[in-house]
Amino acid sequence: MLAEIITIGDEILIGQIIDSNSAWMAVELNKIGVKVKQITSVSDDAEHIKEALHEAEKRANIILITGGLGPTKDDITKKTLAEFYKSGGMVLHQPTLDKVAAIFAKYNAPLTELNKQQAMVPDNCEVLLNENGTAPCMLFRNEDRMIVSMPGVPFEMMALMQDKILPLIKATYNLPSIFHKTILTAGIGESFLAEKIAHIEDSLPAYIKLAYLPKLGIVRLRLSTVTGITPQTQQEVEHFAKLIKNEIEDFWVADQDIPLEKAILNLMDAKKLSLSVAESCTGGYLSHLLTQHPGSSSVFLGGGIVYSNTLKMKQLGVNSQTLDTYGAVSEETVIEMANGAIKNFNSDYAIAISGVAGPDGGTVEKPVGTVWIAVAHKNQTIAKKFTFSNKRLQNIERAAIAALNLLLRLLKQHQA
Numbered sequence: 001m002l003a004e005i006i007t008i009g010d011e012i013l014i015g016q017i018i019d020s021n022s023a024w025m026a027v028e029l030n031k032i033g034v035k036v037k038q039i040t041s042v043s044d045d046a047e048h049i050k051e052a053l054h055e056a057e058k059r060a061n062i063i064l065i066t067g068g069l070g071p072t073k074d075d076i077t078k079k080t081l082a083e084f085y086k087s088g089g090m091v092l093h094q095p096t097l098d099k100v101a102a103i104f105a106k107y108n109a110p111l112t113e114l115n116k117q118q119a120m121v122p123d124n125c126e127v128l129l130n131e132n133g134t135a136p137c138m139l140f141r142n143e144d145r146m147i148v149s150m151p152g153v154p155f156e157m158m159a160l161m162q163d164k165i166l167p168l169i170k171a172t173y174n175l176p177s178i179f180h181k182t183i184l185t186a187g188i189g190e191s192f193l194a195e196k197i198a199h200i201e202d203s204l205p206a207y208i209k210l211a212y213l214p215k216l217g218i219v220r221l222r223l224s225t226v227t228g229i230t231p232q233t234q235q236e237v238e239h240f241a242k243l244i245k246n247e248i249e250d251f252w253v254a255d256q257d258i259p260l261e262k263a264i265l266n267l268m269d270a271k272k273l274s275l276s277v278a279e280s281c282t283g284g285y286l287s288h289l290l291t292q293h294p295g296s297s298s299v300f301l302g303g304g305i306v307y308s309n310t311l312k313m314k315q316l317g318v319n320s321q322t323l324d325t326y327g328a329v330s331e332e333t334v335i336e337m338a339n340g341a342i343k344n345f346n347s348d349y350a351i352a353i354s355g356v357a358g359p360d361g362g363t364v365e366k367p368v369g370t371v372w373i374a375v376a377h378k379n380q381t382i383a384k385k386f387t388f389s390n391k392r393l394q395n396i397e398r399a400a401i402a403a404l405n406l407l408l409r410l411l412k413q414h415q416a
Contacts, residue, residue, distance in 0.1 A: 004060035008067035067152035069135035087122035182257035217401035276345035277303035316340030338376035
């Protein structure tokens with residue numbers, strides 16, 4: 001079963017926004033056995049949209065469209081779909097109008113004629129009520145194809161997909177059974193990992209596939225089978241997963257498809273351990289990674305964004321002589337920062353980061369991209385120097401991931 005995703009909007013093509021919708025949809029479709037054949041982004045142009053639809057219908061059974069459904073004149077998706085699928089005209093969808101009116105009433109805002117127009121839909125579509133917004137979700141059927149047009153607002157699209165569209169796809173089509181087993185690894189590169197488990201990969205039966213999914217600081221290994229799922233095939237996948245885990249035990253993190261920081265939170269939560277941070281060059285990015293996950297408060301206490309030397313001294317007790325002698329970006333300083341966080345924030349573990357994010361501020365001794373990270377426990381502190389690139393945002397992201405990897409290493413030492 002093949003799907004195609006079409007995203008509509010000039011803002012995507014000029015790089016004003018990143019198309020995260022397509023990536024999310026592709027993951028969810030894959031989970032139910034639907035393969036995405038192509039992802040296409042098109043401009044707010046009727047002929048461009050029609051051309052994309054014409055080509056998509058040649059390739060896919062399911063076409064999912066996002067974007068271009070607002071009340072303004074440049075949102076032309078609804079009109080274009082009506083023309084392409086030869087609608088007899090627009091009709092009022094009363095439940096959508098009621099939802100639009102309720103949303104505006106909630107915020108004591110006037111309901112304009114433009115907003116009312118959002119409840120007008122092609123007479124040959126089925127409306128899947130958007131419970132979270134004003135733009136309608138429209139379903140068209142063309143022979144054995146299903147074409148769904150959704151709003152581009154991510155949380156609206158996700159709710160529609162999860163509550164209505166994915167169940168509808170599963171009820172409409174005879175989908176293959178898929179079983180995935182994901183192993184999360186950290187601290188080892190993709191090529192080194194492949195070399196370590198080559199003999200296991202070579203022994204896999206044809207109906208079990210191994211995929212390497214690298215991301216900054218981690219590699220996910222995904223074992224998949226698309227045969228009829230039986231207890232036996234699941235046991236086979238689990239068997240090979242166990243072989244891989246035993247081979248790479250030093251780099252294994254979790255048997256789940258979750259981010260590194262979530263795996264660490266889960267590990268620490270199970271051990272009833274707490275964490276604080278002292279961030280300088282990352283400016284709160286590490287805290288953001290941790291706190292984006294529900295339940296993070298059971299582990300993460302908080303910390304300090306200690307950008308200035310003054311705050312390093314006041315909040316963490318870093319010695320002024322340490323800063324004068326070694327500088328803010330140094331092993332000595334991050335060790336004092338981490339230990340200060342343990343003491344002042346009363347946590348079991350702490351992470352400290354200080355570096356030269358760039359693009360300015362580098363020296364011959366400490367060029368842009370130089371980052372010192374320390375991870376502390378009341379009985380042990382480890383510190384490591386990293387040299388990243390001259391790209392500021394990359395350095396911030398890499399520093400946060402490196403800090404998580406260093407924390408994981410210390411946690412594993414204490415588990416041994």
